[in-house]
Amino acid sequence: MTQTDKSKQKQVIIIAAVVLIAPVIIGLLVNLGSHDIEDVRIKMEEYLYDRYGEEFVVDRIGTRSGYYEARIYPKSIIGTSKEDDSYYYSQAGIKIERKLGNVGDGYDIVLLNIEGEEYLKPKAREMFGDKIKLKTKIRYKKKKEGNDYFSWQIRSGFKELLKKSVNNSETHRIELQLFIYIFDRIETEEEKEERRREIFEFVQYLKEEGLYKYLELGVIFIDERVLAPGYGEYSLEVRFSDKEKVEIGGKKVYLPPLELRKEMTVKLQEEIDKMSEEELLERMGRIKKSRLDDLRGYNTQCGTFIYSWGMLEENYSSSLSRRDKSRNYSKLEHVELDNGLKYMYLSRKE
Structure with a gap:
């Protein structure tokens, strides 16, 4: 075979390959879609x-x-x-x-959270006052026929789903994560005891509604000084300040400089004292739910987190060994209200 013949043979092979492959490539491109x-x-x-x-x-x-x-x-x-x-x-x-x-x-996920919040808000306000913000994360789960497990269903219609979970708990379930942010301060031990009682009564309400079996409840007291107009500027100073190591309750924590904390405590309180209840509520209303967690830490005066045994089994199984199963929040003593370890504001005595 001459060199010319070999060259022609290669060309034929290449052309044949292109003819065979081109439809496949075109088909792939078409299937991938090309839409405006x-x-x-x-x-x-x-x-x-x-x-x-x-x-x-x-x-x-x-x-x-x-x-x-x-x-x-x-x-x-x-x-x-x-x-x-x-x-x-x-x-x-x-x-x-x-x-x-x-x-x-997935907007049904958002709707279900909103519906659950609207359902719970009246009772929460009755128990804790108006200066609160609720944040929910609700999962509706169903055990389908032939399965021995519950699977998450993207649905809205909170009241209907709650009714199903109460009347048919073997096949329907609502898992409720509820965080209540209370923008207030506790000044005395008597007031702290009263707040603890309010939390206990709210848990009893959730039990009556059929929302306790799979419950994670956080009640967090955020210092109301975060509602002062000057808080935003001070929060930046706190963020970029050099932190000081302080021992609190036998534990070492890092807090903003003492002088900055003293100044914030006084200046922001002066601003709060000049504000009406309506102004405080308006400022609170501006806080976005996605930013609520950012207010924890330095601004948390105290709080509690309550988990039902069912919720621990489902989502926090590693914590079961550290929890007494008899602690079912049927007694006031089961509710603990712990001080915020990194709370940065000073008391009037300091």
């Missing part, structure tokens, strides 16, 4: 309006694991304290195919 992002947005918006009866913002559209994904939130929260609060945001997705498929979303 605006078409994806419109399809999601239409789906969300049909499903929830209100207009949604669909933004940050991207691709991941073969899906178009987007951030979603109701247009109705724009201009309110809920805007830019991730607690009220969710995701929607569409599988990337030749044609845009069905839309799926």
Whole structure:
């Protein structure tokens, strides 16, 4: 075979390979989809309006694991304290195919949390006062026919699901994580005892409602000075200050410098004293739920965390050995209200 013949043979092989492979490549590209992002947005918006009866913002559209994904939130929260609060945001997705498929979303998770909060808020306010913010994380789980385990179901409709979990606990379950932030200070031992009693009574209410079996409850007292107009500036000073090692209750902790803490204690209290109850509530209302955890630590005067045995078994099994099973919060003595170890404000005596 001449050199020319060999060259022609190679060309034939290459052409044949291209002919065979090209349809496969084209097919893959078609299956991956090539859609206008605006078409994806419109399809999601239409789906969300049909499903929830209100207009949604669909933004940050991207691709991941073969899906178009987007951030979603109701247009109705724009201009309110809920805007830019991730607690009220969710995701929607569409599988990337030749044609845009069905839309799926997780906004029911947000709705269930909101519904649970609205259900619990009246009693919480009755027990703890108006200067509170609730943050819930609720999971509805169901044991499907033929299974011996509970699986998480993305559903909303808190009252209906609660009724199912109460009437058919063998196949339906609600797991409730509830954090109550109380913007107040406890000044005396008598007041502390009264607050402890309030927490105990609230737990009894949750038992009556069928919400204790799988419960994680946190009641955190946040110093109300975080509501003062000057708190934001001071919080930056605290964040970037050189911390001092201090021994509290036999434990070593790191706190902002003493002089800064003295100044904050006095200046912020002066601001609080000049504010009306309405102004304090308005300032509290601005705090985003996704930022509530950031207020813990230096601002927590005291708090308690209560776990039912069922919740420990499901989510914190490593803690079972450290917990007395008889501590079922049927007695006031079961409720402990511990001081915040890193609480930075000074008492009037200091």
